[in-house]
Structures are given as C-alpha cells and as structure tokens.
Amino acid sequence: MKFKYTILICILLLVGCSDDYLDKEPLSDVTENNFFLKASDLQLYTNGFYRMLPSTSIYDGDAVADNIVSTTLSEEMRGARTIPTTGGGWDWAYLRDINYFIENYEKCEDESAKLHYSGVAYFFRAYFYFQKLQRFGEVPYYETTISADDMESLQAPRESRQFITDRILEDLDRAIANLNEEVQAYRITKYSALALKSRVALYEGTFGKYRNLPGFETYLNASVDASLELMENSPYGVYSTGSTGTDYMNLFNSQDAQTSEMILSRQFTQTVAVDHNVNYYTTTSSYGRPGMPKDLVNSYLMADGSRFTDLPNYNQIFFTDEVADRDPRLSQTVRTPGYTRKGEAMELAPNLGATMTGYQLIKYVSEPVYDTYDESISDLPVLRFGEVLLNFAEAKAELGTLSQADLDASVQLLRNRVGMPAMSLDDANSNPDAFLEDQYPNVSGANKGVILEIRRERRIELYMENHRWNDVVRWKAGQALTKPLRGLYFPGAGEYDMDSDGNADVVLFEGDEPEGQVQGVQYIKIGSDIFFDADNLIDPQPDFNNRMFDEERDYLYPLPRVELQLNPNLTQNPGWE
Numbered sequence: 001m002k003f004k005y006t007i008l009i010c011i012l013l014l015v016g017c018s019d020d021y022l023d024k025e026p027l028s029d030v031t032e033n034n035f036f037l038k039a040s041d042l043q044l045y046t047n048g049f050y051r052m053l054p055s056t057s058i059y060d061g062d063a064v065a066d067n068i069v070s071t072t073l074s075e076e077m078r079g080a081r082t083i084p085t086t087g088g089g090w091d092w093a094y095l096r097d098i099n100y101f102i103e104n105y106e107k108c109e110d111e112s113a114k115l116h117y118s119g120v121a122y123f124f125r126a127y128f129y130f131q132k133l134q135r136f137g138e139v140p141y142y143e144t145t146i147s148a149d150d151m152e153s154l155q156a157p158r159e160s161r162q163f164i165t166d167r168i169l170e171d172l173d174r175a176i177a178n179l180n181e182e183v184q185a186y187r188i189t190k191y192s193a194l195a196l197k198s199r200v201a202l203y204e205g206t207f208g209k210y211r212n213l214p215g216f217e218t219y220l221n222a223s224v225d226a227s228l229e230l231m232e233n234s235p236y237g238v239y240s241t242g243s244t245g246t247d248y249m250n251l252f253n254s255q256d257a258q259t260s261e262m263i264l265s266r267q268f269t270q271t272v273a274v275d276h277n278v279n280y281y282t283t284t285s286s287y288g289r290p291g292m293p294k295d296l297v298n299s300y301l302m303a304d305g306s307r308f309t310d311l312p313n314y315n316q317i318f319f320t321d322e323v324a325d326r327d328p329r330l331s332q333t334v335r336t337p338g339y340t341r342k343g344e345a346m347e348l349a350p351n352l353g354a355t356m357t358g359y360q361l362i363k364y365v366s367e368p369v370y371d372t373y374d375e376s377i378s379d380l381p382v383l384r385f386g387e388v389l390l391n392f393a394e395a396k397a398e399l400g401t402l403s404q405a406d407l408d409a410s411v412q413l414l415r416n417r418v419g420m421p422a423m424s425l426d427d428a429n430s431n432p433d434a435f436l437e438d439q440y441p442n443v444s445g446a447n448k449g450v451i452l453e454i455r456r457e458r459r460i461e462l463y464m465e466n467h468r469w470n471d472v473v474r475w476k477a478g479q480a481l482t483k484p485l486r487g488l489y490f491p492g493a494g495e496y497d498m499d500s501d502g503n504a505d506v507v508l509f510e511g512d513e514p515e516g517q518v519q520g521v522q523y524i525k526i527g528s529d530i531f532f533d534a535d536n537l538i539d540p541q542p543d544f545n546n547r548m549f550d551e552e553r554d555y556l557y558p559l560p561r562v563e564l565q566l567n568p569n570l571t572q573n574p575g576w577e
Helices: 021-022 039-052 056-063 094-109 111-136 160-176 190-209 216-233 247-252 278-283 294-299 384-400 406-407 410-420 425-430 436-439 447-462 468-474 478-482 561-566
Strands: 262-266 380-384 494-496 508-511 522-525
Touching: 021 561, 039 094, 039 111, 056 380, 056 468, 094 111, 094 216, 111 160, 111 190, 160 190, 160 216, 190 216, 190 262, 190 468, 216 384, 247 410, 262 384, 294 447, 380 384, 380 522, 384 406, 384 410, 384 447, 406 494, 410 447, 425 436, 425 447, 436 447, 447 468, 468 478
Parallel strands: 508 522
Antiparallel strands: 262 380, 494 508
C-alpha cells in the first residue's frame, strides 16, 4: 500500500503526545480516504518529519572538522573517506513522506491547519534538500511521489546547484507565508523558516563566491533580507540577564530552551526517557576525550579586544596566564580557573584525562546528576537568533555593503552579552589579522579584514553547534583542516597548578611513576599518556600530523556505487570516480 502507516506514529521521543491523540482511530483502520481530514491528522503526520532534525549530532559538524579533537580523528580530517557501496547519506525516504503529505493535505477542511502544516512540510522539504546539497552538491529533484515502476523518474539525472537552491528557497518562501507566527521552541514556525532561509542563502552565496559561480550575490542578498526580517520583526533577541560571566554558558546548559533566543531546539526530557550524552562525553576519560584545539583558543581575543596572537611567544604561555583576561566566552566554553559545575560550589581544574588537548569542554554541561551515559537533558539548539545576526553581518561583508551600523546591530549584540568591546569595521579592514589570514588565505578585497573577524566571531560564538564543517566547505577553506592539531603548553616535566589555588593539580613525569602520590592530583607520563611537539605543546594525534585535503574532491561526498549502477544517468562527484 502506498500509504505509510509508520509515519502516523506519534513521535513520543520528540514532541510528546497530547491527550487528544488517545481518541484516534486504530492505525489498522487508517486509510488514504479517512485521513488528512482534520487538523489533528495533519499534525500527527507532520510530527514524523521532526525526526530529521539533529539530536546529539548537533556537534558533529565540529567533531568531523577541526573544532573538536578526540581520541579518533574523523575520516574527513584524516582524508580517509571511501566510496560507500550503499548508504552514505543517499537516503530519500523522508522526501517521499513529505511529498505524499503535500499531495494529500488539502483534503482537510480546516483552512488554518492546511496553511500551517503545509508550511511545516515545505520547511522540511527545503531542509531535506539543503542537507543533500551540502553533502552531494547536484542531486535529482522530486516534488511528487513516484511509483516503483516509474523508471523515467527513478533514473532522473542530477539537477544543477542553482536549480536545487532555487527550489529550496521557493519552499522556504511558501513556508514563511503559511506558517504560524509564534514562539515555539520545539515546533516549526514562520521564524524557523526565516532562520533556515538566512542559513541556506548564506551557504550558497558564499559557496558560489569562493568558486566564482555566477549569481552568488542573489543568494547573499536573500540571506540579508531573511536575517533582517528576523532582526526587525520577530520576538527574538540575544539572551542576557546582564551577567557577562555566565549568560553565554547558561544559554546552553539550561534544561529548557531559552526561548528569547532559541528559535528551534531539540527537546530532551526524562519524562519520556529522551536523553543525550554531552555530560558523559565531556567529563569521562573513556568516551572520546574531546578537547578544543589550541588554534581556536588562540583565536579568542583579549578582554580589551586586542589580539592574543599579537602577544610575544603566545604559544608558550602557561594555561593560567593564557586564559586570563580573555573574551569571556572562552571560560564559558572550556574549563578555566574558577570554573564550577552548574548547581555546585567546588571549583574544578581541567581534567586532562577527559580531554585530548587539555582544554576541557563545558558547553551544554549541566549538573553532575546527569553525568551517567545518555542521561543529559539540556535542550540542544537547531536554529538560534545569534546565528542569524552572524549570517547578516557576513552576507553584507561578502557583498561589500557592510557598515559600522550593521555591525553594531548584529555582532555587537553578541559581544554585549559577554561585555566585549565593539568590532570596528575600519580597524579590521586597515589591519587584517595575520593569524586569521594564514587560516583563510583566499579572502581578499576591501573587506578582507572584517570578513576574517566575522569568521573569528562565528567560530567562537557557534562552537559545538554543527557549523564548522559546513563553514569550511562553503568558504573553500579545506586547507585549514590540515593545520597542526595542538593543545596546552607545558614547559616540561614537573608539578602544575591548573586552577591558581596554590596546589598542584597535574604532575607530568618521565620514567617511573612518582612515589607518595597525592589523592586528587593527576599523574601523567610523558611519551605514554601524553605527547608533546618540539615546542612543548600537547600533540593529541601524533600519528596524523601529515593530513591532506584534496581541493578537487573533498568538499563533496561520493555517491554510493549501487546508486550509480541503478541509475545510469547519475554521475559521480569529481575526484571520486
């Protein structure tokens, strides 16, 4: 039967069930003729689409790239991707479900429900195709369901990037026109569609600009317009209580999404046992040991707005001095002296056993009661207003239309939350940062300096929010992923006070373990438990210091072999033939 019963299951693990679902007909009695008739039918069907949203994979875009260093480097970072036989992201089931809904929802007699839930469907079709565009580039395009014997459709060729992008934006425009205007942390609204349009258009605009593709300006302008609509005509803003030392951290470790800034979030709750593992991931010594790389730590400005990397010998400054007087987002993203767990009073030094680089992550980390594997319940962001502000500033900078007033209305709102000085357009462009120039050598033009500064801001503000890989791809900045991965600086063997309390927290040693070990102190053997480079920086991956990124191949993923065999009109992505 064409109709998919499974799509009608109430998605308890995502959005919960209201009491009226208990009055539904048995699923065995549901048919194409008696469904899609009521608003509750449309809601129940579209609930299934929410499974497309990321869960704990919210930080995958950082882990597959150079923002998070773990015990195992991703295939993308190692240059070790291979052509899959099947799978590999080439999955079209959700698209059929969405198109089937679009073909049937107008049976409903509730006009307001038809508008809203069609908007939900158009949002998710855009979301589906955006994921395919990012992963594979050109793909076949289907806006209707197809039967198993429709060989012409099943063997459709790939459509151009421009064609796919234009269809995505058309769907988002339909969604924006139809969706309800309300603050709903876990449901698609008009504001969700605007935020996604801001993201999609910036992605394709910059992807095109850095590859000299025609028409990229149209997409950048679309991103500006969608962003500006949210900035000027939405209930959202930057979450702030006035506490510059904790607000950024508390935005992410809250159990419930802060709806003043979070436009769309993934909900987690113990009520129906929907949990994630970020506490366990960041605090245990047996699950990846994720850490921030030193080049990102170096990117954080000083608290007065000056560059840390302008300091002499900035790579040989010990941890407690290194993290002092920096952009407050640093101490709200990794453990630094004075850090306490949410709901606790004890100050904690970094646990070098739980992080490969020595910079231990604290973003999303909540109370210790949730430290057990898969027990965390802090909601995770999918779309937030802070990203929209950065999209706006970047799109205008790439277009060459950015003004100081634009920066003040966007980036500065994020800096105000943490008490950072303003970003100056003139200063940035008159004196581009050489440290950032080395990361992004293909940035040029009159706005070079401010584009680099916005990229700095983006990497810091959106850390662990699934953006880094896609940012590197659209900027054509793959060589940034080949830079050395490094961690903390230590002068050598000895005792080290990591939290400035006057007591040793770490002892680095060579040879035999020291006698008379003190409880609570970490004893780490050089050359066995930890490795250093020639500059006494932690080398978290000494076996992968000669990584390669193929500029002609690695920005896209390969199509599976079986799909190429089944559809002779498909072509493999460049470099993967």
